[in-house]
Amino acid sequence: MQACVAVKYSMADYWNIAPGxxxxxxxxxxxxxxxxxxxxxxxxxxxxNNAGKGSSExxxxxxxxxxxxxxxxxxAVASYEAEINVxxxxxxxxxxxxxxxxxxxxxxxxxxxxxxxxxxAMVPGYSTADDLVREFGFGAGLGLPNIQKNSDxxxxxSAAGESTLLEFLVFFAQ
Amino acid sequence: MTLQEIITLLNAEVLGTKADTDCQVPCxxxxxxxxxxxxxxxEPTLLLTGLTNNQVVRLSDMIDVVAIVFVRGxxxxxxxxxxxxxxxxxxxxxxxxxxRSSGILFNAGLRSCKI
Numbered sequence: 001m002q003a004c005v006a007v008k009y010s011m012a013d014y015w016n017i018a019p020g021x022x023x024x025x026x027x028x029x030x031x032x033x034x035x036x037x038x039x040x041x042x043x044x045x046x047x048x049n050n051a052g053k054g055s056s057e058x059x060x061x062x063x064x065x066x067x068x069x070x071x072x073x074x075x076a077v078a079s080y081e082a083e084i085n086v087x088x089x090x091x092x093x094x095x096x097x098x099x100x101x102x103x104x105x106x107x108x109x110x111x112x113x114x115x116x117x118x119x120x121a122m123v124p125g126y127s128t129a130d131d132l133v134r135e136f137g138f139g140a141g142l143g144l145p146n147i148q149k150n151s152d153x154x155x156x157x158s159a160a161g162e163s164t165l166l167e168f169l170v171f172f173a174q
Numbered sequence: 175m176t177l178q179e180i181i182t183l184l185n186a187e188v189l190g191t192k193a194d195t196d197c198q199v200p201c202x203x204x205x206x207x208x209x210x211x212x213x214x215x216x217e218p219t220l221l222l223t224g225l226t227n228n229q230v231v232r233l234s235d236m237i238d239v240v241a242i243v244f245v246r247g248x249x250x251x252x253x254x255x256x257x258x259x260x261x262x263x264x265x266x267x268x269x270x271x272x273x274r275s276s277g278i279l280f281n282a283g284l285r286s287c288k289i
Contacts, residue, residue: 048227048228048229049228051229052229052232052235052236053232055235055236056232056235056236059235059236060235070216073216073236073237073238076235076236076237077212077213077236077237080212080232080233080236081209081212084208084229135227136208136225136227136229137206137207137208137223137225137227137229137230138207138208138209138229139207140207140208140209140210141209142207142209142210142212142213143209146209146212146213149213
């Protein structure tokens with residue numbers, strides 16, 4: 001599979017793999033399967049009327065496929081936080097959801113301006129949200145920690161002035 | 175506790191037309207920060223908030239929000255009320271503050287959601 005696209009070595013990389021998921025992850029990287037379903041959504045900059053719709057649709061589809069409700073909640077929360085991050089902090093981007101028979105892989109690629117210090121951005125409570133974003137109730141500084149907490153594997157690749165790739169995996173069986 | 179009891183305790187107004195006020199409310203969470211709400215809501219929960227934008231209703235697509243109480247006399251715009259109606263999500267508005275509303279419901283026996 002195309003999981004976790006080739007790393008650009010000039011950029012900073014951040015990985016988090018949930019404890020106990022190492023083998024499952026290794027196994028999925030060695031696969032050669034195509035996704036059963038691929039869903040794509042564009043996420044325009046600061047479009048808070050529509051931000052979140054992609055995550056809603058992915059959740060609805062997975063619900064129809066019979067994914068467990070607690071797993072659904074984790075996927076929806078991680079996906080929504082990432083979708084809001086793209087709308088709130090970038091010049092816009094794309095969300096691609098790759099659905100396999102046993103897991104989902106969601107990729108968010110934006111058009112910059114990038115994250116200068118990923119470790120700092122992962123600290124709960126740290127936020128660079130502007131006033132407009134905060135008016136909507138965002139900017140708690142919990143977006144990335146929330147994605148990490150609800151995913152089985154999280155990968156972020158970014159640098160100041162570059163686009164950001166954020167992708168995560170959640171397995172359906174827990 | 176039923177939503178109807180909560181409406182009475184908070185002297186609240188039901189917004190929209192399709193609300194099921196007989197539904198059971200097992201627990202509650204109060205916050206004006208979306209990420210806090212997402213992080214702390216893992217079971218069917220009543221949400222008390224001062225946020226009135228469309229994203230607070232969109233949250234109910236991701237997590238199990240039983241109903242929303244808008245505090246401090248806030249009312250969302252009509253399109254947000256319609257979004258809630260489409261989802262069958264009851265929304266109510268009270269003039270009380272977040273602190274007072276939460277205190278009244280807690281004293282009446284409505285527990286905090288498990289976080």
